[in-house]
Amino acid sequence: MTSSNILLVDNCSSDVENVKNAFSEIGIKSTLHLAQNDAEAWLMLQGENKISPIPKIILIDINEESVNGIKLLSKIRIHPALKSILVFVITRTDNEVNKAAALNLNIAGYMHKPFESTNTTDFFSILNDYWNIIEFSSEKK
Template structure:
């Protein structure tokens, strides 16, 4: 049975945040989204441990601490390293993809240009993690 997710969205582009929120609002379940504009803000959110997200969705190209640097910090934490981190980015650079998987990401999604394709990808992503056994535990 699908369950609502606590999602940490790390994205510095306000339009991308609005698109993501719009897709989630159109879905059946009421997912809780916590937003961070960059890796530095996300680390502060996670340090509080007030809300431990079920999944983290992040962009690679961000100011202050970029996505790869954030993943390195996340994966060093004995509690937080098990949170599935999914990259949602425009970068299709093979080096970035391989480095992210080396660091232990749960997925890498390239943002499509067409909004309809974006909606499809985000819905599939959220539907998968809403029913994943790791999350339901």
């Protein structure tokens, strides 16, 4: 995947720092945009100052406090310009209800967050390899 936008929705500052460090260490060229909750993420996707171009990938922890990830996923999946975004749920907690709901909303994957920063780099290296072999639409939005 050439340089594009990725949106991270997570309100845990240490996890956000681990992701930023992993992106830097791996050399991921995409611009990482940060939202602390679903409302902030929605404004970044459809608000007055929305991210342009629309992110190709969203990483979201749907089980964090103050993040209504299922609501955000539902809105994304019914929006014509957003429904094809790849959404990965990356979470630290088990919640079978949220897991089933997210999978029913056609997420690209439901994964557990690595607990240590060294594992975060390996984790995102694997995801980056995947992102680089899949095909995205070249349509500009």
